[in-house]
Amino acid sequence: MRITGAEAIIESLRRENVEVVFGYPGGAVLTLYDALHKADFHHILTRHEQGAIHAADGYARATGKVGVCMATSGPGATNLVTGIATAYMDSIPIVAFTGQVAVPLIGRDSFQEADIRGITTPITKHNYLVKKVEDLPRVIKEAFFIARTGRPGPVVIDVAKDVFAATFEYEYPESVNLRGYRPIFEGDQSAIDQAFEAIAEAKKPLIFVGGGVNLANMAREITELADLTGFPVTSSLMGLGTVPADHPQHLGMVGMHGTYAANIATTECDLLIGIGVRFDDRVTGLLADFASKAKVIHFDIDPAEINKNVLSDIRVVGDLRWSLPALLTKAGNRKPGEWRAPIADWGRQVKTWAQDKPLSYEQRTDVIMPQAVIEKVSELTQGEAVIVTDVGQHQMWTAQYYRFKNPRSFLTSGGLGTMGYGLPSAIGAQMGKPDQTVFLFAGDGGIMMNCQEIATAANNNLPIKVIILNNQVLGMVAQWQRMFYEGRLAHTSLKGRTDFVKLAEAMGATGLRVSKPEELEPTLRKAMEIPGPVFIDVIVPSTEDVLPMVPPGARLDQIIMGGE
Amino acid sequence: MKHTLAVLVENRPGVLTHISGLISRRAFNIESIAAGYTEEPDTTRITIVVEADEIELEQVVNQLSKLVDVIKISNLTAGDSIHRELALIKVKASAENRSNVVDIVDIFRAKIVDVNRETMVIELTGEETKIDALCEVLKDYGIIEIVRTGKIALSRGPVPAKEL
Structure with missing residues (x-):
């Protein structure tokens, strides 16, 4: 099939089951937009390129699919930067297409030229500059694969203007072959065994869930683990929603604006089971004293997260879709009673903290709080x-x-x-x-x-x-x-x-x-x-504070309470 | 402690920038970085010397490994390996002290690659310490400029870094 580069992009989007793209046209992507128009591809015109990438991000977070956006060269591309960095920090799968000036004009400070590949290198999982139309199908295939697999993230494909118009014999590859990218799925079974032993011995365990659980769609398994073991659960900002808020063991969010119970439980626990978390400074407070009484188990897909901020005693590196079912299988051999008996005192203690110092705020009838x-x-x-x-x-x-x-x-x-x-x-x-x-x-x-x-x-x-x-x-x-x-x-x-x-x-x-x-x-x-x-x-009133609050650089138990 | 890493990467534009950018962003202490072609035309080999403790080293390796264009990282500190650096040193060498400089060059098994009425250029290959020592001795005669490649390293024995 002999088609243009622009048509190849649209055909490749179809092969990747992309239903909608968010974008904003401009000089360098005119040919691409002409092809979108002719193909009647579903495109949402935002009013700013930053809107397009955040929309692709929201789409990706809500659906679990790869979000796709498009922008022109130069300012169009640089307007994506904040959105790319946003997605990168939260590991959101996005493929962003940007137009680039035509190949003969690259490097000459041409009109609306910006080195978007260079600019986005530290904030993308990977990025490409396509100067030959023949490279497009492989690059798009790789980009979607990289964005959605392993630890997800944004990928930028910068396409020179003349590539959109060039024609070639299109064939979409069946598979990718990347020597340097082999995302881990299954990890080391012995790590599961070690984690299980630590969990079985713990007297004061705490499950700490993060955004990785949402990304891996492992919410049900986490709740199952909590139900089986009776362990209390806390969550980072990104982990909210994985264990229902009204689950009796859920202590709410931990960290700077976390609940009293979650922060004190983190300080006092003897085993912290971090799952899909990255121990951000807004979670840990003073790092040196974070969970200092606890052995730490860290479940994550990204080996670089292990020991980055918090040193872990047991690391379970692999996809949560592998590690959580594997842990549940082992854990299921013990009955709920066997799990709950040794931690009964701890469970009561945690519940007392939660009941004594719940979230609260001043109830007023004169203004809306x-x-x-x-x-x-x-x-x-x-x-x-x-x-x-x-x-x-x-x-x-x-x-x-x-x-x-x-x-x-x-x-x-x-x-x-x-x-x-x-x-x-x-x-x-x-x-x-x-x-x-x-x-x-x-x-x-x-x-x-x-x-x-x-x-x-x-x-x-x-x-x-x-x-x-x-x-x-x-x-x-x-x-x-x-x-x-x-x-x-x-x-x-x-x-x-x-x-x-x-x-x-x-x-x-x-x-x-x-x-x-x-x-x-x-x-x-x-x-x-x-x-x-x-x-x-x-x-609403202008002087209301968010409380509780752990001041920056303070220990989690140096929490300022508030409300009523 | 210093660690020598052999980093095999895709031979593509921007890869070296990507690696050096990541190293500076993550605040790792890099002593030297040297890149060049390998036996495979699509692979570049980068030798990185990093000053790091165990935990930092693990972070460097894990963060670099995340880059899609990084194919393989081998730590050549642990095993038995050959470490070399090449230096070119332009030193003052007038008629009076030229023979003294030549003696020093001989002692270090270095080579004289350029001579004129006032200066010589000396080429030396060796371990970092040997080059440091030569530079130290030549200081007395007046060093005009030095260029060093940064360390490259290769493991001893038949196994290549990509299979380590």
């Missing part, structure tokens, strides 16, 4: 919605107060902490999960970064419900200013004339505003009845 908004949405959606957040206080409150029931239902920029991630990601999530309710929580700061995507949501009539927790301040930064900078609020006030209702309406979405507690629920219900995108401007 931001935490109450999350709780109300959680109640109305019964923990079943796909929840997307932006970054900041509202993100932490969502992690604390939304009662997640399902894996892949919490989409948030964990590692990079990208403000502006939320709205485009919610668009991608809704495209991937058209039958599910998608809620976005955002702050009045972050929503302005990429608010142009309101137009994308409106034009595609996506029924996303966006809750802007409007405290008229960059809340998290202001919180740190109050706590660590003697209250000097340097450039964090957003008090002004922005009208989010009008902003939504200006781009064709519905805008609602609510400031009285008694109107919150009716407004939320009303929003859920409206078929298209709805932006709800929820006026």
